[in-house]
Amino acid sequence: MRETVGDRGRTLHQYDGAWDAFYRDRWRYDKVVRSTHGVNCTGSCSWNVFVKDGLITWEHQATDYPTTGPDSPDYEPRGCPRGASFSWYEYSPSRVRHSYVRGVLAEMFREARQRLGDPVLAWAEIVETPLKSQAYKSQRGRGGFVRASWDEAIEMIAAAHVYTTKTYGPDRVVGFSPIPAMSMASFAAGTRYHALLGGTLLSFYDWYADLPVASPQIWGDQTDVPEAGDWWNATYLMMWGSNIPVTRTPDAHFLAEARYRGTKVVAISPDYADNVKFADDWLAPHPGTDGALAMAMGHVVLTEFFRDRPVPYFLDYVRKYTDLPFLVTLRNTGDAWAADRFLTAADLGEANGEHKTVLLDAATGEPVVPNGSLGFRYADDGEGRWNLDLGDVVPVVGLDPAGETVEVDLARFDTGETEGGTTIRRGVPIRWIAGHPVTTVFDLVMAQYGVRRGDLPGEWPAGYDDADAPNTPAWQEKITGVPAALAARIGRELARNAERSHGRSMIVLGAGANQWFHSDMTYRALISLVTLTGCQGVNGGGWAHYVGQEKARPVTGQQHLSFAFDWQRPMRHQAATPFWYLHTDQWRYERVPADELSSPLGTGRFAGMAFADTVAAAQRMGWTPGHPFFNRNPLDLTDEAAAAGRPVAEHIVAELRAGRLGAVADDPDDPANFPRCLTLWRANLLGSSGKGNEYFMRHLLGVEGSATAAECEPAQRPRDVAWRDEAPVGKLDLLTAIDFRMTNTGLHADVVLPAATWYEKNDISTTDMHPFVHAFSPAVEPPGDAHTDYDTFLALADKVSELAVDHLGVRRDVLAVPLQHDTPDELATPSGRVRDWRDGECELIPGRTMPKLIEMERDYTLLGAKMRTVGPLLDKLGTTTKAITVDVGPEIEYLKHRNGVIDGRPSLATAIGMCEAILALSGTTNGRVARAGFAALEKRTGQPFTDLIAGHEDDRITYAQTQDAPQPVFTSPEWSGSEKGGRRYSPFTLNVERLKPWHTITGRQHFFVEHDWVAELGEQLPAFRPPLNMARHFGKPGDAVDGGVTVRFLTPHAKWSVHSMYHDNELMLALSRGGPVIWMSVPDAAKIGVRDNDWIEAHNRNGVVVARAVVSHRMPEGTVFQYHSPERTVNVPKAEKSKRRGGYHNSMTRLLVKPTHLAGGHAQLTYAFNYYGPIGSQRDEITVIRRRTQEVEY
């Protein structure tokens, strides 16, 4: 039937032909499978994968998240264009379907293996014969892969690991894989393998510069943030360096929607980023100056809401929950004073009082030792008293400024000849207690921010418009370019909103503010705003850091099984930044001496030291890990001790004292100290995250990179760390890449193993962005030889066990491990007073002045068997997370029934079994475990907690449920917030509502950080530290080049990729510009005659990038962006400058190590994996950009 209506050419008709079957057929499918995308992305979105005729056709977001309730937006449909295009990889040309080995290596190995009859001997011959090892190392990245069978590739890797373990030590076998939360079983497979082998596992959170070091400093907590749904509860929402629509795409709608509820939104971003469109106000500080803006806002808050009109809500909050009332001793600096350390009960004469901090009772004016400080956390007499209950005590916040005063010197970094800045002198009121002049943290903070009370002496600002006095609005305008009145108004609005709403002002913090060398100081200034105003621990308020953060919600099971704590404790966890700084020889190019950073307030303790020296010192004092630690095979060390007839620890101490045994960090270029095998899975280290990429190429791989930096002059060389005139190249014997796509890492690997994609495996995923745990499920079988990560590492472990029969057998290993956070190790260094045994300042005492020395047996023939079962140590020791120990006997029994048994132990033979075990052992997914943990916490704190799990004590989440739909987790002592009753998760609500201390020296949130190394850098109090002055340290990169413009080189996250993933995906390439680009401002482009889409080159001493220019008026002058991270394998021509393949954004970077991030041994400044450690920052860098010839060669 055909019906036509209307006239003059207007038609409306219905046609009954069957033509539309094409579209109907296209929409038809056979099945839908729930899965998600693992690793790197913190989205953790649940997806429906559609399968037709055995092929994956497309994916759409799941929409079946449990509701947030009738009056708030739901989580559906979480996702983004990257995830929506993932299925492209399934059948893409860059899919790795088979095992590959570089041809020259394969030939040599096959020949030697045939001849010698033993793969381990074959490997030994190749790597120990210089001509042979040179032959394959020199071909890295230069093509020539040949197919190997799965078994052959596995055998080669196993042989290398066995040989390295036997010859150099298991700690020379290194593994790296980031972000467990978004595919826990896949992560656990490889980490468990390395743990059982004795290998070294590298951290990622600090290495990525995603770790907000301020979080451990302030809260003693790695990172804990609100779920996205809690943005809805904010009534004032600032986005500070966080481009939410691009980097938190699945949840950006909560931001848009909260505005309709009346929430004011402020965007702070140097460019007109995608998120700015949602703001009411846009503040565009110059990159890296965020700390100045925050300090000025803090100045306004302290002036107007504490001094001029003290707000009861704020005062009450800071009394209970911050260190502001606590007393700090002052030290005499000659003609003035400086802040020193917290006054402790020991000063008052109390036994074991070194870790109990002191405040003044307003009623009596006398010092009081309140509950909740570190001294109550582990001590027997602290049971029931580790809490924030102040009883009748009302702490004094700020001494009487009309009383006795002294002048203190305070650090400022915006002036002076060095990075260390100068000081400013301002008065604080004091009291004398136990012979010490003391003041409160509050008084110091008021002085630091420049808020004068009464007639306090010293240099004070004349007012907000005093541009010379640090921390005023006018002062920040000079630095940031943000109008003073605007900065003041936003600070005022934030505080006023917090006052009206009792804490519902939130600051979303992002990489734009975080990934700088001095990120911790910037963050402390930012976080102070929401701590002063009582927003932390309040739904809708506080900090919200979303930078590579992740949250393995079932953290207890995830950690204990990933790190094989069911068999042995601990494993070799290594902070990656100092590891790579040393082992890729980036330290050899260092031009910034360590004491360049020292404040005049310091005592000169870094004089003559290089950053490499600070790494070595922090490792030997047991603050930060140094795996591999000894310059000998640790397996041999235990044999030596046995031969000498003395305990291993005693032997090691004696050998160290005698100087016969050394540390790897003392001589990283000694071939005995090289990392030998590196296995990367779920990671693209050499194409995405490897800061100082060209140094990785040269020194680790033996590939000539495009760095042109000269090595440091003799005067700049380390004081302690040995300098070898010839820098080693090609340190690594074996680089293994396990991936489903061919990346820049794969191209440089010796062996590439084909991996299953996320649509081909079982696993589980969680995030902090939402409160659910949900599943990966296989939609199709992995193609070719591809295996899941889980099965790959089982195969590898089996092969190692087999080869171990002849080559390793049972050995004893000794681990040098640093003082650990959330353990009594926090008590090792009272007040953070540093003593270095090497300088004779103290004895060598393992676990106190040096690393703990822990011996353990390794039966290498059982590696595969141990991978496959839950070990017996859990039955004996239970699980321990954040110092809470839970007996998991019932869970072991449950798992025997659920997973089946192997040799009487619960099976972990499959990824599903691993998922079940993770879920069973964790409080967030097993109500019984949560309850047991809360009961333990009740005992220590004397506060009620078990009611938080009421109604869920008998509930547990199983893997099958996570496949059915996203499952909401339970409230658990593993975290600091509550989900009870469907509440949105906000961190620290348990601290605030249940008076649970933070894991810090005072038990409160810190403004004042005590440690000698922190004091040396002048960073005890929040302050603005500007970006490093790279032009001064390294010379302006453009000076020698005609026609270039020197600019800051920033690497924010992209819309079209998640790291380098998706940057090779043709859908994402089609929607962007099909290859690497650098965004520039219109004036910068004009300076060098560049038009949109011209080819340009960026170069500095570290390397060269070739890209096309995106010229945009959105960009501020003086700054360029290369979004993190273009994939070097797509549309990257050769550089004119180096004649080599153009680099990616990390070709422009080189590591610098901030010594305060190594500081340890004391309270919240103790080590834990991904909790504390130097960040691999990359934002302080500058580059020259120039137009190049438009003829490009590939």
Add this chain to the structure above:
Amino acid sequence: MRIRAQVAMVMNLDKCIGCHTCSVTCKQTWTNREGTEYVWFNNVETKPGIGYPKHYEDQDRWKGGWILDRKGRLTLRSGGRAKRLSRIFANPDLPSIDDYYEPATFDKDLLVSAPAGLTDTPVKRPRSALTGEPMAITWGANWEDSLGGQSGQDDPSLARMATKVKLEFEKTFMFHLPRICEHCLNPACVSACPSGAMYKRAEDGIVLVDQDRCRGWRMCVSACPYKKVYVNHATGKAEKCTLCFPRIEAGLPTICAETCVGRLRYLGIVLYDEDAVLAAASVPDPQDLLDAQRAVFLDPRDPGVERAARDAGMPDEWIEAAKLSPIRKLISEYRIALPLHPEYRTLPMVWYVPPLSPVLDAAGAAGRDDADADDVFHTIRDLRIPVEYLAELFTAGDTEAVAGVLMKLAAMRSYMRSRTLDGTVAQDLLDRIGMTAEQVEAMYRLLAVAKYDERYVIPAAHAKDAAALDAQAAGHDGCALDCEGGPGMSDPFHLSARP
């Protein structure tokens, strides 16, 4: 009165995050096949910008849509039937592939198979997906993303503004404009089709190209002022957004809507009077088109309308859905949604809530009333996106109409801030926008809480219709022209003639 139902869409641009998930899920499902590489049934543009294809809004160039002739009668801008037929073999108003973009693919399998002994790491180079030849990428489906490039200065809407705007850092503004086929009430593409292959489905208003009847004349491409009909260069036939009719028939939202991460898309039924369409499209003053089109819509809560609908054979389920329709609420009740380029006179059925934006002069605004820290919002006159610019897009230049919508959004935010923080009802704000507290709070719920079943109210195809549709689907047996390289239809972009 001839009553009809249309499945229509509203996109709230104020919520659009510019993520392009909609584009990807749409393309993955519908157009990731040979012949449609360059085709995005759904695309997202950054505004200001010239869009995809380039300058599609410039009808002086492309001759899309309708105009009134000298006698005030509606006629296609591309000319009468005779004129169009005279150009059937050489249509000058057709975008070339470069006006869209030449789709790229990349070297296959080079990374794994690269031979030994290269001097450098292997790399995949771009090649034309159309010819396989190496190519330089110089334009793309989304070249102007987030204000990339400086082509935005040539945005036709900017050019039409009386107040000249220079695109510079201090005055930056942008927003995203997702676009699908408008499924117009008065579709120019349908009228321009010489083969009668294009039609608007009677039961739900979806505009489709009958692939059996299409002869590849491409008059639809020219006539569509939104350039949302494309040529499949492998079959030579026209293809376009189908509003995911196989899903709509099953009561499911379109893919672009369901996968919209910003939760900004709404789908629902609008009832309208077919007999009133022509007159509405023919009102002399383009600024009257908005109200004229609104007047075509019928209120299903009106008993007369409901009776008429029932008499016309409309299923009860559809009438109930029309009452609950979020589209009806946003367009007709709250009156905050506006049509895109009403001056094209096609009476488009994908409408938009215009976006708010940050204050333009932060420094100036900072000086307004610093004493009152509770006065946190700015007036809509201070916002960055010029109201004039939005008016060029949505109201044929009527700035008051756009300002009125922005005022409602702003007032809703202030009203809700008082409700949230203090529990008070700001009556003065309600008075200013002429809405009741119930209306504003309902509008707030629809825009902010926006539950799935409130965003999408789509009745499944009525049972007997569905059966009929199934029967139709079963009998398809292909057509002479839809094979690859069908007669006379290959190489529509004249790629073979390129140097």
